[in-house]
Amino acid sequence: MAIDTKWSEILNSSENKGAYIKEVQDLDDEIGAFLQFDPDLGAALTTGGSENSLKGLPFAVKDNIAVKDFNLTCGSKILETFSSPYSATAVKRLLEAGAIPVGKVNLDEFGMGSATTNSALRKTVNPWNPDRVPGGSSGGSAAAVAAGMVPFSLGSDTGGSVRQPANFCGVYGLKPTYGAVSRYGLVAYASSLECIGILSESVDMMERVYETIKGSDPKDQTSRDASGEIPDLHHETMTIGVLESTEGLDEEVAQAYEEAINQCKSLGWNILPVTIDSLNYVVPVYYTIAAAEASANLARYTGVRYGHRSAQSTDVQSMTRETREEGFGSEVKSRIILGTYVLRSGFQDQYYVRAQKIRTRIKMDLAEVYEKVDLLMMPVFPTQAFPATGDSLTPFQQKLADRYTITANLAGLPAMSVPTGVKNGLPVGVQFMAPEFCETHLFKAAKAYEAIYRPQRASKSLHLIQEVR
Amino acid sequence: MDRKELETTASLAMLQLHEDEVDTLTDAVTTMLDYFSLMEDVDISGLAPTTHAFIAQESVRDDIIAEVPEVEPKELLSRGPEHDEDHFIIPNVL
Secondary structure (H helix, E strand, O other), rough: HHHHHHHHHHHOOOOHHHHHHHHHHHHHHHHOOEEEEEHHHHHHHOOOOOOOOOOOOOEEEOOOOOOOOOOOOOOOOOOOOEEEEOOOHHHHHHHHOOOEEEEEEEEOOHOOOOOOOOOOOOOOOEEOOEEOOOOOHHHHHHHHHHHHOOOOOEEEEEEOOHHHHHHHHHOOOEEOOOOOEEEOOEEOOOOOOEEEEEEEHHHHHHHHHHHHHHHEEEEEOOOOOOOOOOOOOOOOOOOOEEEOOOOOOHHHHHHHHHHHHHHHHHHEEEEEEEEHHHHHHHHHHHHHHHHHHHHHHHHOOOOOOOOOOOOOOOOEEEEHHHHHHHHOOOOHHHHHHHHHOOOOOOOOOHHHHHHHHHHHHHHHHHHHHHHOOOEEEEEEOOOOOEEEEOOOHHHHHHHHHHHHOOHHHOOOEEEEEEEEEEEEEEEEEEEEEOOOOOOHHHHHHHHHHHHOOOOOOOOOOOOOOOOOO | HHHHHHHHHHHHHHOOOOOOHHHHHHHHHHHHHHHHHHHHHOHHHOOOOOOOOOOOOOEEEEEEOOOOOOHHHHHHHHOOOEEEOOEEEOOOOO
């Protein structure tokens, strides 16, 4: 493939490699995608690569996924000095396929946010427009791909954290079926919701990476291989469910959704309008469950085993309390408090257990929809990439805006965001959502769409690799 | 949520709060809890709670060493804030 050849030319000659490193460093001074960029350290970890693998392809890794000897900061002061003693299973499988991790990329602290503005360590901007956010929480992963610094990257998606930044930066973003990719080596935030996902500049690249990293892993008890046969499409022609009503979308996003529906028709697909009543409840359900799980998972940061320890401490209690006070940012603290509250004796039934029961209803509603359609097509986020400053979207509004992405996480289903065009100088797109383990159907739809619209690279992107796909 | 409730909850979460962040956090948490009341509109009778996206069959294997850990305990210890050869070190508890 042209893109593989180009990358191998760049990384196999020391002169080209030097030019690559220099150009990425210069470009990243403006974009701020990387928290650590060290292609030589990454190249030393790569263990192999046979034919049809990913040999020689560079990739970036969200800094909440472990790569041996690289930092693992989670965008947090509490882990700023921590480096990982081992690699995540997904990373290991990429190393075995010959791919090269060139660095770790920025994120909202512990994956909590929609704009990468909650990173305690660096500001990342959107390569399409430096006044706009790259999305989040995998903002660095999206920006690095959109700027052509890597052909793909790993992110994590707990409530849309791969698909939304991919959408904001005009690249493809896949959240796989829950359990399809091992979570071993992904720093835990909300364990029942989160997945390691992929951001890429083409559907072909996405598919190759997914095929490499998927599959059960003895180190993650929730990881699974697809059981039995992947269901066939209902009809020879694909049937796409679209939302009968989409409230609260910005004009450009609403237009893009309508245009995508027309494109699907032009591809010969059937369109079936659907209503999913439980969509109105996904946001409170998601934030109840995610905060509860976060409060438990983040209890491990006590200043004993990892990273930062407060210098103020005189005893174990104060060491723990002060370390957490100094190390966590305000969004993380608010979610820990919220999660602790909804799990408190006396409030559990009102919040946490109720949310889990409504989660069951959401899954049932979706199962009913998939009896009639092969894929659902939904907006990704109600706005395009929003301004980094000002009051365009408050933190609470950003949470409400997650309604289209978090459904896939609550139900454990695979979903992929697909760029469909550019409006007002910023990318727009849609997402397709499939029944469990039907990633192949997502790739099929995305490829058909790719033949109609091939995403462009961002205005700020690497000259070395321009015009090659 | 009032200030006292916030402080109690933060204390349960082993989180020291400093004066200048209490008001912001109280507002943020209260906004979310108010919003959560939307869930009261849903009829949940007869629904079992979903604890995980999929309840896979129990994952079991033979009780033999399948893989030798790739990381030595010493290596793990060395990444903590304070340690000796065999332990993480914490302030005196007595």
